[in-house]
Amino acid sequence: MVVIRLARSGAKRRPFFNIVAADSRNRRDGRFIERVGFYNPVAAAHEKGLVIDSERLAYWKQNGAQLSPTVERLVKQGAKAAA
Numbered sequence: 001m002v003v004i005r006l007a008r009s010g011a012k013r014r015p016f017f018n019i020v021a022a023d024s025r026n027r028r029d030g031r032f033i034e035r036v037g038f039y040n041p042v043a044a045a046h047e048k049g050l051v052i053d054s055e056r057l058a059y060w061k062q063n064g065a066q067l068s069p070t071v072e073r074l075v076k077q078g079a080k081a082a083a
Contacts, residue, residue, distance in 0.1 A: 004036060004060055005068040016040050019052060019071060021060045036060070039074055050078050 003024045010016030017039040020032035037052035052075060061067070067075065 002033065002060060002063070002065040003068060004057065004065050004071050006039065006070055007032060014042060019074070021056075021065055024066075034060075050074060050081070052078050 001024045002021055004019065004021050005028070006017040007020045007022070007029050008015060008017055009029070018032075018035050019037040019039060021034045021036055022030075022032035026032065034056065036056050037050070040047065040049050043049035057075070
């Protein structure tokens, strides 16, 4: 099953997360199919904190991909910010 989840990268105490579509059997930071966006929880005021490619997200959801609870929360948060 394909799941859309966060993959952590970045330095120690400076997290950065890629939002990826991956096979659910792969490790969190392991192999993934496609990068759908990113989330930077420690972004400065002039940096983007959350970027999601909504077309690709809709494509994966249409093809049966499940969103992790955290990604689902971030998508809702991004939709509120865009409105």
